[in-house]
Amino acid sequence: QVQLEESGGGLVQAGGSLRLSCVASGRTFSSYSMGWFRQAPGKEREFVAAITLSAGITNYANAVTGRFTISRDNAKNTVYLQMNSLEPEDTAIYYCAHSEVMSRGPLAYTAWGQGTQVTVSS
Secondary structure (H helix, E strand, O other): OEEEEEEOOEEEEOOOOEEEEEEEEEOOOOOOEEEEEEEOOOOOOEEEEEEEOOOOOEEEOOOOOOOEEEEEEHHHOEEEEEEOOOOHHHOEEEEEEEEOOOOOOHHHEEEEOOOEEEEEEO
16 A cells, blocks of 8 residues: 655745655555645645656646646655745645546545645735
């Protein structure tokens, strides 16, 4: 079983930056893509960004394009989400997840982390 653990969340003022990390451990089969999702209170879980682990092809939600950057360090089994120019609307619990295909849909992901809280104040 693949285990994922996020870290790096916290409280930041609008315009600030945070860097989230997701470390994968345990057994993995056809590791192909990692993604970040977020969920705010009263809202549905939404796609943020994804990356293929081989070629590093990325995909971003419109709301974060130009502000967030997803990257990976395969040697460290770690995926990062660099978040710049944060806005109060970015406040949510952020989850990392693993999928065998590149996808924006949460059903494609078979392993999830516990989530890390990101709060952006005005």
